[in-house]
Amino acid sequence: MASTRSSLLIFTLFLIIFNVQSTLLKKKLRQPPQPTIGDGYQIGAVTSGKGIIDFFFINPNFGITQYTYNHSWTGTDLTNILAPSYLHSGIAATAWNNSRLDLFIRSDTADVWHVSYDANALSNLAGGWSTWETIGGNISYHPAAVTRGKNLDVFVVGNDNAIYYKFWNFVWSGWLNIGGNCSSAPAVASWGDNQLDVFVRSQKDELMHKSWSKNLGWSEWKNRSQTGMIKSAPAAVSWGEKTIDVFAVGPNSEMLHISFDGNKWSNWGSLEGNITSAPSAVSTVEGKVMVFARNKDRVLIENHLEGKKWSGWSLVAGGAVVIPDQ
Secondary structure, three states: OOOHHHHHHHHHHHHHHHHHHHHHHHHHHOOOOOOOHHHOOEEEEEEEEEOOOEEEEEEEOOOOOEEEEEEEEEEEOOOOOOOOOOOOEEEEEEEEEEOOEEEEEEEEEOOOOEEEHHHHHOOOOOEEEOOEEEOOOOOOOOOEEEEEOOEEEEEEEOOOEEEEEEEOOOOOOOOOEEOOOOOOEEEEEEEEOOEEEEEEEEEEOEEEEEEOOOOOOOOOOOOOOOOOOOOOOOOEEEEOOOOOOOOEEEOOOOOEEEEOEEEOOOOOOOEEOOOOOOOOEOOOOOOOEEEEEEOOOOEEEEEEOOOOOOOOOOEEEOOOOOOOOO
């Protein structure tokens, strides 16, 4: 009898422990994922004309939401049009001309998918959007993309931590390896048809830079920061010939900035903020740079430079743009 009571007591204790662990596990699964800035939460921002800005992000329904600025902000839920089941994380956006936008995403199978918007094809069933196509790849983070002349250039980090890129000039090239040892998605800028500048966070949290020109080909990788300095994927933009502005989140969640004026690189400066996403940057007119990011409340904020003065952070669309965890 004592043995039976002992067995029942042990079984009861087992059930109690099992139920407690199951409850804790369910609570843990219901909790939203904590932000890991280096992984992205990428906002794909792009300008397709003077003063016009479009940005895209993955919404809670795992579709894509678009916001457009043309004198005022307008939001559009594209979930019914652009909601592929394979949409995973991060959006890269670029403008091929004033009427065409191109988006690139990382899928749940780690390859790159592409879709384009043509303002001259609004009568099609998807309101100007093409169908999704895959361009391959086996990537670790979201892609980066830029337009130069009639070329589309797409950069990714492979599963070996190296940078790969491919370009489109009415037909896609194969993937080309340009090396590197990366711990974030890349960023790319182009200030001319024959120039590319690629940036990435290294395994030591440094900003690494590699450039390409038609005459010289690819440069060696150059370190543009100290070890441990950046904690996010970078963003890069050019507002004119031989100009580059680069942004990344620093160790204290502040936005850091460095620029190239055609002759030399500036010192690093802080734009402050309490940032919980990788940045995205655009230039709408010569001399003006805008950087977007998510704050601690998951709301999209913006800071812009005109001349030599930064505006300070402000809410985009009055704080209406909430960027969910991915």
